Amino acid sequence: MSALETVAATGGPADGGAPPLLSVRDLVKTFPGRRTRGGRAGAPVRAVDGVGFDIAAGETLGLVGESGCGKSTTGRMVVRLLEPTSGSVTFDGRDISHLSARALRPVRRHVQMVFQDPFSSLNPRQTVARIISDPMLAQGSGAADARKRAAELMDLVGLIPEHLDRYPHEFSGGQAQRIGIARSLATRPRLIIADEPVSALDVSIQAQIVNLMETLQRELGLAYLFIAHDLSVVKRVCDRVAVMYLGRIVEIGHKAQVYGAPAHPYTRALLSAVPLPDPAAERARERIVLLGDPPSPAHPPAGCTFHPRCHKAREICRTEAPLLQITGPGQRQAACHFPEPAPAG
Ligand SMILES: Nc1ncnc2c1ncn2[C@@H]1O[C@H](COP(=O)(O)OP(=O)(O)OP(=O)(O)O)[C@@H](O)[C@H]1O
Ligand code: SF4
Ligand SMILES: [Mg+2]
CATH class of the missing domain: 3.40.50.300 (P-loop containing nucleotide triphosphate hydrolases)
Structure with a gap:
């Protein structure tokens, strides 16, 4: 064009x-292109x-x-x-x-992303607090501030802030997607x-x-x-x-x-x-x-x-x-x- x-x-x-x-x-x-069986590209x-x-x-x-x-x-x-x-x-x-x-x-x-499969996009070995805080820590926030905002975000997306220390498998699919959305909002994206x-x-x-x-x-x-x-x-x-x-x-x-x-x-x-x-x-x-x-x-x-x-x-x-x-x-x-x-x- x-x-x-x-x-x-x-x-x-x-x-x-x-x-x-x-x-x-x-x-x-x-x-x-994927290689063929004969090894050709x-x-x-x-x-x-x-x-x-x-x-x-x-x-x-x-x-x-x-x-x-x-x-x-x-x-x-x-x-x-x-x-x-x-x-x-x-x-x-x-x-x-x-x-x-x-x-x-x-x-x-x-600019943040929300993915299709909430479970595969959330690290099963991390608590929700860690998952939501990570983008803020990467942007230079302190740990205490990040945790406080993670609790606010839990509330904003309709989850219970007290559940911050739980792991993804403790949530339903819909709740897990809410966590994914909370994580995407952590850095106040546009x-x-x-x-x-x-x-x-x-x-x-x-x-x-x-x-x-x-x-x-x-x-x-x-x-x-x-x-x-x-x-x-x-x-x-x-x-x-x-x-x-x-x-x-x-x-x-x-x-x-x-x-x-x-x-x-x-x-x-x-x-x-x-x-x-x-x-x-x-x-x-x-x-x-x-x-x-x-x-x-x-x-x-x-x-x-x-x-x-x-x-x-x-x-x-x-x-x-x-x-x-x-x-x-x-x-x-x-x-x-x-x-x-x-x-x-
Ligand atoms: N890493 C990759 N290597 C080679 N081909 C790829 C790669 N990622 C995507 N493709 C190919 O690029 C094309 C577009 O894929 P893409 O995942 O963007 O489609 P999509 O519209 O999102 O499909 P879906 O609705 O299934 O999610 C497909 O033919 C796919 O096989
Ligand atoms: S083949 Fe393509 S260009 Fe032709 S009528 Fe269909 S959509 Fe239009
Ligand atoms: Mg796709």
Whole structure:
């Protein structure tokens, strides 16, 4: 993409004016290919292939797409658990994409991560006090201050502060995720990358954690990159949503536009699989079946990478990759040669 195209490829900030808290441009991550049995190097995996978006302070951007499309890799590059192969991640006006571990330390305070599996992300041999205090100690807090704040954070996320000296296995899944959230809040971050934060939890507990995240957002002014494959959860929490397919964003825009009148055939197919609460509407609606599995990012199809699964594909789709561009009103963008027309009015 040219610089001009990538600047446009963000779906627009939520408030339309203020500089974004986070700007991601042309982000690429290539993993080395796995060795074959014969010892030959496999084709490199382009897990993320030119992703761009903005997140405003206090905003939630949802990131959705099938398994393996590059959501986690994108999130991990934003928090710099992974170094981008190319492209940029700018936080609060500063390019953090290639900062050294030392230079990153002050930035880490402001950008934290919540993981999918609360238990595997909490050290089973550490007490909750230690788990929540660690990020504060790493930022130079004293032990007594860190423990005091850990107790406050337990209270904030709805846990009993007296349970600080317990170990993760003494908590339920929902409680463990609350501990993960408390840990992420320890350094008073401004942006949280939540990678499938409720997918591993029972449905009733999911709602509690989503409520908690929304309350914390209102109280603390947090911004979220909320990664999930469950489109209903994302619809509830996000202001804008980005849909990924095989390492790229294929549609991005405000929730009402993307959910209300999806422009990209892939978005339409994903949404048509989400059950509607109204049985009559559920019976009447068009269902678009997604054929087969996504191709491997080591061998992406030519042209539009969605073409082997797209019911609208034509000749041009097999040879020319569509650019992400504005379709219809607002700043909603889609990467399709034949996007759905925006509804009249
Ligand atoms: N360390 C790695 N080495 C090689 N390939 C990787 C590595 N990490 C991820 N991949 C590949 O990159 C692609 C994107 O993976 P990623 O985990 O970002 O997808 P995802 O959208 O988060 O999927 P899921 O919904 O299953 O969590 C996949 O094809 C995956 O196999
Ligand atoms: S560009 Fe063609 S193949 Fe790709 S989503 Fe649009 S219609 Fe389908
Ligand atoms: Mg993932």
